[in-house]
Amino acid sequence: MKTHRLARTGALAAALLLAVTACSAADAVDGAVDQVDKAVDEKYEVTYEVTGKGVASISFAAGAGTATEPQHETVDAPSLPWVKTVTLRGIMPPTVLPVAAAGSEGQVTCKITYKGKVIAEQTGEALTTAGGCVAVSPAVG
Secondary structure: OHHHHHHHHHHHHHHHHHHHHHHHHHHHHHHHHHHHHHHOOOEEEEEEEEEEOOEEEEEEEEEEEOOOOEEEEEEEOOOOOEEEEEEEEOOOOOEEEEEEOOOOOOEEEEEEEEOOEEEEEEEEEOHHHHOOEEOOOHHHO
8 A cells, every 4th residue: 555655645746746847848949949039139130921812811920929929910811923022030930921811712922021032932722821920030140
């Protein structure tokens, strides 16, 4: 009976240690990303562009939030072509995600431009299956 209790206590202690270690590792990674983001506090402008037809909405990183948890803004029923210039900072990745309208099979293109150079571009039918356009922050490269 005592051995059974010791084994159960040991198993619980091991599980608790694993849980704490996993949380600590995740916290350490988040902390490291936050530190890098603060160190690379450079602001930069990108221009998003979505062309085509059959787009129900466009979600994009507009500069709020953090690099690991950017807050997106959404434009519903956008007029195409749609163009938006935003200021981002640090290692926050520029991201623009067009969402196709239900039943739409139209060709959609998204593009991200930095200082006149296209840094990401995707074209396809119902572009959401391709994940839109995401680029690496110019502040890191």
